[in-house]
Amino acid sequence: MITFYRNTASPNVQKISLMLAETRIPHEVQSVDRGPDGTFAPSFLAISPNATVPAILDRDSGMSVFESGAILYYLAEKSGQFLPTGLGPRTEVMKWLMFEVANVGPVMGELYHYLLIESQAMTECHLPRYRDKLTRYCTLLDHQLEGQRYLCGEYSIADIALYPWCDILEDIAEIHVGDYANLSRWVATIGARPATQATHTTRPVTAGP
Ligand SMILES: N[C@@H](CCC(=O)N[C@@H](CS)C(=O)NCC(=O)O)C(=O)O
Known part of the structure; x- marks a missing residue:
């Protein structure tokens, strides 16, 4: 199961919403507000060290990923979709x-x-x-x-x-x-x-x- 950390509907967040909708990878959504109790909390910084959303935590692999481009790449590899081989x-x-x-x-x-x-x-x-x-x-x-x-x-x-x-x-x-x-x-x-x-x-x- 993947936890998808997001805030409001920003374009960077929307990229990951689109990818999850296309691939149908099982996931849960967790909202994170900007601030000391949200994006700057040590527990969130361990997942997204630049204090930004989107970010994901894949509880199957134990991997966390921040930066929307890296998240798209990870989800493409995980699902085997939307990234060609070769x-x-x-x-x-x-x-x-x-x-x-x-x-x-x-x-x-x-x-x-x-x-x-x-x-x-x-x-x-x-x-x-x-x-x-x-x-x-x-x-x-x-x-x-x-x-x-x-x-x-x-x-x-x-x-x-x-x-x-x-x-x-x-x-x-x-x-x-x-x-x-x-x-x-x-x-x-x-x-x-x-x-x-x-x-x-x-x-x-x-x-x-
Ligand atoms: N290059 C990053 C940009 C992420 C980003 O700027 N996210 C915004 C929301 S769309 C954010 O978390 N801003 C809070 C901040 O910069 O403190 C990505 O593609 O994921």
Whole structure:
């Protein structure tokens, strides 16, 4: 049995919700609040040393995993799903997974934090820089999706990692996904999957100023 530590419905948390829904791995959910009795409690730091969610504890293997990309990898290995075998196909998936954790996630995470959690206006310096980066990422993703349903052919942990952010690009970065034909088709395709439909969304009700 896996314990899935989460808080509110953030995109990083949604990645793991999607993976658990797709793989149907038995799990229980435990909410952890940010603070000394939650994410900074010694018992939680033993599982997630950076005091972040999502995190998991696999009581079967005794392993704990933090960082959403590493959790997706672990669950793919455990379930034998959404990560192909063979060095070539597997490396393709890992490239796009790393692209998410090193680029899209951090940039979108900052925007998400300032606009939605702190409700602060971004400075004239920050917002164009983030939008420029995201525009480049959208162009890359759109190109990668040309002629294929998912990023690496079959549905994979790379798609699962990127979807929650791409689904809210318009809401928090004012980037019109409809301008990218392949990307918008991909967002709609993943959004229609039964596991996605059964999982909470992280689309904000209203964007901050
Ligand atoms: N790179 C991490 C980011 C995780 C992250 O920032 N989680 C947020 C919630 S979505 C959090 O726990 N923030 C609390 C903090 O940074 O103290 C991942 O992909 O798991």
